[in-house]
Amino acid sequence: MRTTFDPTPFWRSTVGFDRLFDLMNESSRWSGEVAYPHYNIEKAGEDHYRISLALAGFKPEEITITTEHNGLTVEGSKAERAASDQTEYLYQGISARPFRRVFSLADYVQVKSATFEDGLLKIDLVREVPEAMKPRRIAINGNVSKPTIDQKKAA
Structure with missing residues (x-):
């Protein structure tokens, strides 16, 4: 195969x-x-997109969003628990492990904003194509000869 x-x-x-x-x-x-953290990619309009990541248990200051040419990286790591926190878990289903999620972005897609609310990190993206890169009509200049004065008199 x-x-x-x-x-x-x-x-x-x-x-x-x-x-x-x-x-x-x-x-x-x-x-x-690895499928962690879970996320959605939504198309919110013709050139508008949203990435939503489920980050239950994380605080905004524990998350880093980095964008560079054609790439978006979201990283997170929990702060170390204090020695005084001696919680004994019988079952721990809410993950607190560090993560790194990388998204490839198409040309001219830019991050516009990011919000963190109710355990969801929402990153809004928009594709803004520069005017110089948009399609434009090209005029065709033919080799049209203009009539000379002698041709005008003959007609």
Whole structure:
């Protein structure tokens, strides 16, 4: 069974999609990824998106959001418990382990805001394509000759 994507046929007719093919190839290796923390990715409009992460038990100061070119990283780690906290758990279902979740962002997608409420971290994103990158119509200039004075007199 083939486990990687082979973009070779597409390279014959595409230019500049190397990054896309690399992402597709990389995604096939994510099958064993740990599913913590749980998250949703929502499309809130034509160019608006939201990532919601379930972070029960975490405080906003224990979470770090970092964005860099085409990437968004959310990390969290709980503060060390005080030595005086001698809680003995019979069952601990609320995870407090450190995590690191990385999201790949498309070109021109930017983080607009982040809120933490009721155990959910919500990150709002928007795609803002610069005017110079938007499609535009190109006029076709033909080789049209203007009539000369002699041609005008003859007509």
